Amino acid sequence: MSLSHASSNHYCTLLKLCCETRNFTNAKNLHSHIIKTFPNPETFLLNNLIASYAKLNSITYARRVFDQIPHPNLYSWNTILSAYSKSGCVPEMECMFNKMPTRDGVSWNSLISGYAGCGSVYHSVKAYSLMLNEGSFNLNRITFSTLLILASKRGCVKFGRQIHGHVVKFGFMSYVFVGSPLVDMYSKMGLIVCARKVFDELPEKNLVMYNTLITGLMRCGRVEDSKRLFFDMRKRDSISWTSMITGFTQNGLDKEAVNLFRDMTLEKLEMDQYTFGSVLTACGGVAASREGKQVHAYVIRTYYKDNIFVASALVDMYCKCKNIKSAETVFKKMTCKNVVSWTAMLVGYGQNGYSEEAVKTFSDMQRYGIEPDDFTFGSVISSCANLASLEEGAQFHARALISGLISFITVSNALVTLYGKCGSIEDSHRLFSEMSFRDEVTWTALVSGYAQFGKANETIRLFESMLAHGLKPDKVTFIGVLSACSRGGLVEKGNKIFESMIKKHGIVPIQDHYTCMIDLFSRSGRLEEAKIFINNMPFSPDAIGWATLLSSCRFYGNMDIGKWAAEFLMELDPHNTASYVLLSSVYAAKGKWDEVARLRKGMRDMGLRKEPGCSWIKYKNQVHVFSADDKSNPFSDQIYSELKKLNYKMIKEGYVPDMNSVLHDVEDTEKIKMLNHHSEKLAIAFGLLFIPPGLPIRVVKNLRVCGDCHNATKYISKVTQREILVRDAARFHLFKDGMCSCGDFW
Template identity: 45%
Template sequence: MAIAVRRIGGEKSWFCHLHRFFSTSTENAASSISDIEGEFKSLCSAGRIKEAFKTYNAEIWTDQHLFSYLIQSFIPKKSLLIAKQLHSLAITSGYYFKDKFVRNHLLNMYFKMGEIQEAIAFFNAMPMRNIMSHNILINGHVQHGDLESAIKMFDEMPERNVATWNAMVSGLIQFEFNENGLFLFREMHELGFLPDEFTLGSVLRGCAGLRASYAGKQVHAYVLKYGYEFNLVVGSSLAHMYMKSGSLGEGEKVIKAMPMRNVVAWNTLIAGNAQNGHFEGVLDLYNMMKMSGLRPDKITLVSVISSSAELATLFQGQQIHAEAIKAGANSAVAVLSSLISMYSKCGCLEDSMKVLLDCEHPDAVLWSSMIAAYGFHGRGEEAVHLFEQMEQEGVEGNDVTFLSLLYACSHNGLKEKGMGFFKLMVEKYGLKPRLKHYTCVVDLLGRSGCLDEAEAMIRSMPLEADVVIWKTLLSACRIHRNADMATRTAEEILRLNPQDSATYVLLSNIHASAKRWKDVSKLRTTMRDRNIKKEPGVSWLEVKNRVFQFSMGDKSHPMSEEIDLYLKELMEEMKLRGYVPDTATVFHDTDSEEKENSLVNHSEKLAIAFGLMNIPPGLPIRVMKNLRICSDCHVAIKLISDIHNREIIVRDTSRFHHFKHGKCSCGDYWYVVPFVSWVDVIQSYSSSRITRSAVLICLTGKPQVFVWTCRSSSDFVAYGPHGAKNALGKRCKKMFNMNHIPQNKSPSNSITFNLIDEEAEGLMDTQEVEREIKDTAVLVHNLHRRKEGSISSVVDCAFHLLLSQGENQIWNRAAPHYPPEVETDKSDIADTSVA
């Protein structure tokens, strides 16, 4: 025996000294075999394997159970050398030939250590095999992702038992072949095999994966029939099935009916509440679990940290982080990934990065989580840089990594880089894009104005399109005012989900932007008839460790009157800074005053006002919203951040917006270009006696717009929101060093187009002008995102911030003031000094 060990392991191998233990005679004082086995297992479990050898070496050679447990004790070491030595000892001791129990443990050992080929070779060389041998082989193939080999082995087995069926059903459901798993369960039942707790647990997970409560209720009947309703494993799986299917109440009933709850049952209850959006309930259950005396594990912590992230309760999240450290769970990848996400969603990106940096050897999951955090905060370049750093560290990205990168690129206008990453993941990394990857690419193309390319990708991709990818395209159609494509896209969405409320709302907004109130009315009638309701906007923030929630029209807050008064004063102060409420974002056919009152009471404005009243100066205000922030609130919050010199962080469904010193981190990239509203301006010109008109879009730090007219080389008038402004005309002349407006030549760093048809010597057709403005604005938008043509000297001189200040309403209100004839002050025009 000693010779065999030395031949395999070598003199220096720790295991080669085992023969010394086996050659020493030791008397054992244990009174029974069960006591010996118990003490031996206890020593091995504590890692005191040498002591176990020395104490019970004689019993090891007479009790195959002790030898089998010895094999199990060495599995965590994942050492092929030790596996070979144990194999050799089994042969020399005779266990290999005479005991099928030991042989199966050796087979299982090879699989558990990840030595697949060794396991298969061992199986083929076994002198005798039983059903358990085949079951271990099926389980081994499943554990290592080879479902095809597992199915082949299952089909070829001459004899099967419940464990065989369990292995195959569990394997199919593990790989999300839920329907196949349920079909196999039915076949198992029809052949007379009685399911056990493991069968029922697997099948219930399959029902949860399908979100098929109808099938789950049938399995529930089996549970009751076979008396497993109080089994902790089955009960937890049953509750999980109901909760995953959306029946939170039914799942809670199952858990409450259990005579006792273990950590698994609590985890099921906590995770179920998190999955159904009951995040406050998660925190309550977590406290109840601790009060019951049970110690949360890493699965518990992941659910609770994720719930804190959704609620953006930073203080609660920090407490749980501390508890994770105390519990020693802060090294688990799932916990660390949740912490990165939690700090990011609470607006603390630096703390997210600290979690990553504190990890000694971060894997692809943690890198991907941090890349996603950067993308969510609109810091696309940093996300790309982090990926490059990840590659330099030798960590290979996975499909989640590239999903995070594509998201970051789409929300930062990095079209070329995003398309490059999509190509890289396929060609270099050999990853097959999933539907979520295609959705990000469609978003990337759509935000960049490449709508035809985005639609073509959806229709040509190898996967079947879902509602999400079509809704992504529909949002792009709204941004770029493509009504025809929007209609086609909406039809696809409603074909897949006729009850999708967001689609009706988006279509209604598109019609409202075009002032097609009859179409809006029809859509609202359809929604009412089908009982489709728009999700109300809700915003919340944390103040002094308490979460306060606000919604439009809700006066239940005890400080409601004070908030309204404070907000009214704030709006007046903003108007002095040039703020004009963007009532074009209110898609109802009502008067301007009513629309303006509606805008003032948006939930995010109420939350920010409350934050300004209750959070000490100098501290950031963090607001979360369940819907996307509207353009008017975006403009307003930029002004508020500048007026009060406060950092305001708003998280909506799409991304984070960091407002500081009157600017937003998103760079206004998400903003809806107000094309349709320009029609009012053009119509106003059409009714005037202006002989020559043009619109100039300057490529400054932000794209900027103003309109001028001229009737002669010396007659120059520029228009703004309050009609003619000669001072503005004077600035324009000085800025572009010109005494008159060139008809066919654009000033430097600008794009100009005329509103007159030179050939017809008259005004252009309104639709032609609108189309030209649209094409030019898209061009300007894309140039700006690529940082081309930017100059800083004209920022003060330009009149409007296109894509930033809600020009649609400014222009609409300004248009009636454009006079047919303008009496200009010649002396003012002649003065070329900058005002």
Template identity: 40%
Template sequence: MNKCNVEISRAFLQKTKYSNTLFAISIFRPFSSTNVKILSQSFTTISSNPKSRTPNCKFLLSDHLKNQSLDEAREVLNKIPFPGVHLYTMMIDGYAQSYRLDDAMALFEKMPVRDTVSWNSMIKGCLHCGDLVTAKKLFDEMPGRNVVSWTTMVNGYLKFGKVEVAERLFFEMPARDVAAWNSMIYGYLKFGRVEEAMSLFRKMPNRNVISWTAMIGGLDYNGRSDEALVFFKKMVGCDVELSSSTFSCVLTACANVIALHLGVQTHGQIVKLGFCFDEFICASLLTFYANCKEMEYACKVFNEKLHGNVVIWTALLTGYGLNHRHESALMVFGDMIRMSVLPNQSSFTSALNSCSGLETLDRGKEIHAVAVKLGLEADAFVGNSLVVMYTVCGNVNDALAAFSSVDEKNIVSWNSIIVGCAQHGQGMWALTLFGRMIHAEVDPDEITFTGLLSACSHSGMLQKGRRFFEYISRYKSTAMKLQHYVCMVDVLGRSGKLEEAEELIKNMQVKANSTVWLALLGACRMHSNLEVAERAAKSILDLEPHCSAAYVLLSNLYASAGRWSDVSRMRVRMKQRGIVKQPGCSWVTVRGVRHEFVSGDKSHPFSEEIYQKLDWLGGKLKEFGYVPDERFALHDVEDEQKQEMLSYHSERLAIAFGLVTTAGGSAITVMKNLRVCGDCHSAIKLIAKIVGREIVVRDSTRFHHFKNGICSCGDYW
């Protein structure tokens, strides 16, 4: 075998990384047995040389670590006779990134020689795994710290919220580079210490693009978006080279303050510098235009390139939802599925929010099915959105099932289901869930207490409501908000404690607004108390002279009492002041299409069938002993006209439409913009019994579930 062939064989053996000796030698079968022997000796010589093996082992070790095959990587390391510090450090990093801190520490202690990089990697690994104590111990023992060591510990303390300790360590540093300054600025901003961050920024000897971007993003994060944009203008004036992160932060700030002109200018700069196809920039542009109500421009940005990134699709989906274009949002979600772009948690949250906006249960169930297929139904964000969607669409049982499926329930999960149960009049369920929440060691917040007080109000639990309100007043005074007073006035008012409710309003720690007085006025309407109602109405109109609800409620009270001259006086006053009563409207969604009705409406394509069904129901209602309650016919007309007016209220038209267009036995869900009247409430209970269906009606205050002649509210609403 000549010298040339030996060199070729050696090169080939190196290229194969010595993984299959027999295969390598077999390539040279045309050679004689003597030549094969020479090849074998060549391989032995190469493989026995640690310096020639190390580069290949390094590549193999790196591959295993990238694939998170840690045990295989360790086997490779163990086979190297004298691994260098760099290989040990690679393995330590691999263990730490996979949260195998004990293995990382054992290997670190086994190292024959440690350099600064290996110490820094071990400290960083401890912090990544949440072990601040060990990281601090290693830092204190470290023989030769560099600026990276100090910066790593500063970042570690900031990660654990120990801002003061990080601050002290930062000022103790013997030398600081730009990265160290940036870390401290970022930490200040993360924890809302904006003034300290600005002061430190001014003291920086040198700033880079990260310094400026941290300030812009941090100011925006802390609700100071206007100042963030001022910083951006200063940054441009300093000729700092802009990055994609800078543009993302600026666009977010523009979106938050609806700075359309500056955002459009920024968009132009993005195009000029060639950042327009950056996926995160694209998503930021979509969000910016959506916030500015410019969905046409958002669509243009989206259509400039065929995107496969879920973040960009989700930005468009969320933008449509933000602009109340829920049908378009759901079309985008459907297109994502067809384009094989797998939705993430944010995608599902936005799509389900649009289902809630449309109050379309069927579409929500379809999206729920997709979430189940992708294994995301147990995710907290998706699960919470499912709870809200089912609650809003009138299905509290499925809301409870969705809540139970969430693996790691957070405060939003608990609040969503407690508020949902309150809206559906399931007060005891709400209180039971609150008990489980406390047992799970989740601290309640102001939304939790609003839900609990609302549950007490809708379920007539006066004493429990009083105890909750007293608890908030005594132990959670910082959480006491105006809505808690509104709920407590509602609790007292619905229970007939009108004078006590009025006294509570007068002694509030915060100034009462019209909403609080409206809660009292609504209770007066329920209990026919004109004396308190007139005082409440006067207080409302003093605060808000054009409040139509106050005029309507007081006028209805006068009508119920037969005081028609006062009714006329109120109507004249409304006309003089240009106040228009909100018309009653009910709607029902059938096969994804929303059908709206107003009282006495005959314009619907199904009007003939609807009125035939109502006439049939009218006969059946009489058979069941139903007598119209004319107190709710709020016009001074003949009794026969009053009965006819009551029979054709908007909710009854919507129910009749549901009966003639949906399958027998299925539930019918009707939404109404005003409170359902007492006469309709009595009639719908009997209608549900007559047709053998569950009828769900959501009015302006709560959900009513009618079934077998009874309502879930227990006639208390």
């Protein structure tokens, strides 16, 4: 249509369209036409222009239009006042309010809303008091709703109760718009009894109120009450169902959440990102891969298949279900990724044993310009800890200091764990001492660090100090303390701590605790006591528990208990090679080579192969991996030459190869050759060649170090005057001046 013939009403309609389409340019063009068309435009039209500019977040243009009105009416004042209020321009809002010739409830509400938006309880209360002084006729439902939301956000119980009193006094309890914020306020403050009382007394209830109370009952853990309310509802919408699913997930009831989602699909209700996000979290929580895939298929048929929130939840779900390939597929297909998406993939890699990929993902994330948060940082540091990569971990420590993320306890805790797992227990303790706040995770991280080092007495002292500080140890804490007792041979002390865990701290032992106790008895040679303990357990040990006992039977040469343990282990897990290997080592130590051959034939017949031992060492950001008799390394000639020189020096110092560490019936010369080329010796020789003098040589091994390698490394540390740190499958060994930190007890 030709704008030259447009009326004021036409312009108002077009301005409304500009606001709906968020088109600021068209609004300015219309403003230009209004100026050209109307020499003296009506106040009604100018008020609409002010409101349009305010909605388009252009407070400057809105004020210019207001200043051009010769005689602004109350609506004009309220419109510009509301604009200042919504944009958070508090000084301008106050100035405009004070200039108003007359005020009504809308004016006061704009002032109160402006203060509330800035979180200022004091000024909101002051404005509300002045409003009451002018007369309660100004009050309306928006006033109370605004103040109740403010009280809820700021956690002001006393203020909230006062507003509740005024709601009752001035007769606003019948308004649903006021009742719902009241229920929400009490719920968020944890006053669920008050919330329920308000809900029950309301004469009229709508879906919003029901949903608000359901959510409130779930933050407070009142699951059964929430379920009763949900099933009592005559009508339920998508929000009702989503609130319940989310509540179940938040309260650890993942199976119930998945089942409820299944029921929701039968209702054919529309679902949103929160519905899918919650049920996917629940699927991940119980590793329900099949159900998770079904939800994924459901998502693909909706508008949410490209939603960043849902896609991130899918990545997280697949990672928790140990389906890392599907997680990668979803992640790679995401057109847009944020810090949550990247962190989900990074954490997934770390939790599934792909620590190197986790560190690489962090680097990729940085290249895309995504800034990590404390959770991302903590996760990548944990991956460095799993890799025993001290250098990279130390670099992340430096970056955490520069970025300020070190102030987050998640990051500090990860660093305490990192240094502990990398054998730098002094650095771990120093960082622990520098922390201004420590929680149970912090203490447990240090306890576990000392335990891995076999420092039993220090671990126990730290544990007792933790208790003295009023912190509550958890299951992981006790695993650390009990393992320290087993590595230190403190049987009686470990027994007392195990009993106190049950009787004093009310913790029901899990398989790991029982495994620690089996290790405690068997490592100290008290194999009969270990057998009695196992027979008194409420359930049978797992494969690790039986293997632990069997390993000690090999060390102490106890064939009877060794055969007993091996039979149970073979029955529990026929394809576990540990039972065959450990039992054959018991027979080999006794010279029963026929039995060794029988076991090996049994393994061949079942298609089983012993897990190959390997060791690795990091040099110049590259990991060098070695296996026994390995000649794949480009520096193999130098490594074997170095080992030959070392062997000569060690023998001069009194080193004698331990033939019992060889499980093959071959000549002694062949046994010595096999011992000389074990994986950790190759890695140590590499370290001696390339790690600069003065720096410790750090080697990681996937299995427990054998007796001969342990003895040989003591001699190597003596003849080379180098510190050698070996982290095997059980603990740390720090070799220095011909001694090991474990005291030869491992």
